[in-house]
Amino acid sequence: MGKKTTRVWHAAGILIVLVLWHVTSIWVNLPIVQSPWLVIVNLCNIFASEIAIHSFYSLWRILAGVLLAVVVGIPIGYCMGYFEKCDTILSPIVYLTYPIPKIALLPVIMLLFGLGELSKILMIFLIIVFQVIIAVRDGVKSIPKETYYPLYSLGAGVIDIFREILIPASLPNFLTSLRVAMATAISVLFFTETFGTQYGMGYFIMDAWMRVNYLEMYSGIMVLSSIGLILFGTIDYLERKMCYWQYK
Amino acid sequence: MIRIKELSVTYKSLGDSCDALRNMNLELSIGETCAIIGPSGCGKSTLLKVLAGIIKDFEGSVEINGEPVMPHKQKIGFIPQNYGLLPWKNVSENIRLGVKIKNKKYAEDKEALAALLQQLGLRGLESRYPRELSGGQQQRVALARAFLLKPDLLLMDEPFSALDAMTREEIQNVFLDVWRKHSVSMILVTHHVEEAVYLGRKIVIMSAFPGTVNTVIDNPLFGVEDIRNHRDFFELCLTLRKMIKEDWSKWEKKQREFGMLPAY
Numbered sequence: 001m002g003k004k005t006t007r008v009w010h011a012a013g014i015l016i017v018l019v020l021w022h023v024t025s026i027w028v029n030l031p032i033v034q035s036p037w038l039v040i041v042n043l044c045n046i047f048a049s050e051i052a053i054h055s056f057y058s059l060w061r062i063l064a065g066v067l068l069a070v071v072v073g074i075p076i077g078y079c080m081g082y083f084e085k086c087d088t089i090l091s092p093i094v095y096l097t098y099p100i101p102k103i104a105l106l107p108v109i110m111l112l113f114g115l116g117e118l119s120k121i122l123m124i125f126l127i128i129v130f131q132v133i134i135a136v137r138d139g140v141k142s143i144p145k146e147t148y149y150p151l152y153s154l155g156a157g158v159i160d161i162f163r164e165i166l167i168p169a170s171l172p173n174f175l176t177s178l179r180v181a182m183a184t185a186i187s188v189l190f191f192t193e194t195f196g197t198q199y200g201m202g203y204f205i206m207d208a209w210m211r212v213n214y215l216e217m218y219s220g221i222m223v224l225s226s227i228g229l230i231l232f233g234t235i236d237y238l239e240r241k242m243c244y245w246q247y248k
Numbered sequence: 249m250i251r252i253k254e255l256s257v258t259y260k261s262l263g264d265s266c267d268a269l270r271n272m273n274l275e276l277s278i279g280e281t282c283a284i285i286g287p288s289g290c291g292k293s294t295l296l297k298v299l300a301g302i303i304k305d306f307e308g309s310v311e312i313n314g315e316p317v318m319p320h321k322q323k324i325g326f327i328p329q330n331y332g333l334l335p336w337k338n339v340s341e342n343i344r345l346g347v348k349i350k351n352k353k354y355a356e357d358k359e360a361l362a363a364l365l366q367q368l369g370l371r372g373l374e375s376r377y378p379r380e381l382s383g384g385q386q387q388r389v390a391l392a393r394a395f396l397l398k399p400d401l402l403l404m405d406e407p408f409s410a411l412d413a414m415t416r417e418e419i420q421n422v423f424l425d426v427w428r429k430h431s432v433s434m435i436l437v438t439h440h441v442e443e444a445v446y447l448g449r450k451i452v453i454m455s456a457f458p459g460t461v462n463t464v465i466d467n468p469l470f471g472v473e474d475i476r477n478h479r480d481f482f483e484l485c486l487t488l489r490k491m492i493k494e495d496w497s498k499w500e501k502k503q504r505e506f507g508m509l510p511a512y
Contacts, residue, residue: 150332153300154349155320164345168336245336245377
């Protein structure tokens, strides 16, 4: 599909959501479901003055959490995938801790790290890091043994193997794991932002709700989903740039 | 000089151990080509992996130019059955990979690269990815990578077997052309008798269970112009085939005696 058609389809998708929303608002006819057009007008009016600062806070927390998860998760994933011993030792630990609902740890983390930025970033980190570890590990494990042979026979060291094979081979898996984890991360971020902060989209939406200002609440939700759209778009873009060999 | 003395390799799986190679001996002079032919499971690929330094757990001695196999010291080019190209690298990156890993300083010989691309008919394909190439083209890229390295020893594991008959012959010719210009020592493992006769200065027939050298033949037809259309070529192929078949039926008989194959 050409770039132009893709864009047309994206626009059509947004339009369909807005139309469905509009129809629902007419049908329900209650202030709790506002018409999307009113929300958009309201959003345009208050974005720069009120919402922008909240969205920057949310974006920063997500990016910091993702970055931390990448910095920690990727090396662990590589080691588990490439070194059999590492996998034997670490997989039980990963399997034991992965299924724990991270949101249940929120009170513990808040007690240990305070109500500030760190505990919010740590929550996102905890949610993403396991998916990154497992995806990178499995990506490395799925490389056929024969791929390594020509490099082994050249006397390639571990660094060569990482640079030439492990990193490029596991990149698509890694980006997929980010994509899967991102949606969970955003919804958990929303939850953590309802505690102990006056900035962030979570705070803004809950605050608007408490004040029964549904227009502002919907504006906040729209911004939050736009943040998701931007993040997913970025991952897609990175994948096209860095894994173009896959689509040949 | 490549010298293999009393080489034995044992695979262990689930407590069982099985001999892939037992007491194998072979010598090969510098710049010689050697075709190894034998039934499946006779340890041909195992032998190549030992020479490539991939299998390190073996008995006996394997020397390349008087030194034991050390991949980081010697230049060993290894072309596996699936050509060993990395799908995330384009043709020119794939070709340069060998030199890049071997000479850390990356002193690239642009002229040699251009000449190889020309000889192997890869000009204009430099920025393509392996997925966009036909099997024959992928094979050429693998050959270019191996030859650019100027290896002390070139190892090829059934390199042409996945190609159709016409492409195979063409690439065999290309291979011989390039080989003549570089004259590296080469060991090739193959299933095809014709390929062994066409490309091997020495032909080694192996037998299986355990894998060992059965016969070594000095091929008088190697390098003779247009030999494939010669009567002698067919006759030698026939003789070889007969030898292999005899050996094969001997092996089968032995297997039946041990009850490893069903009786007729």
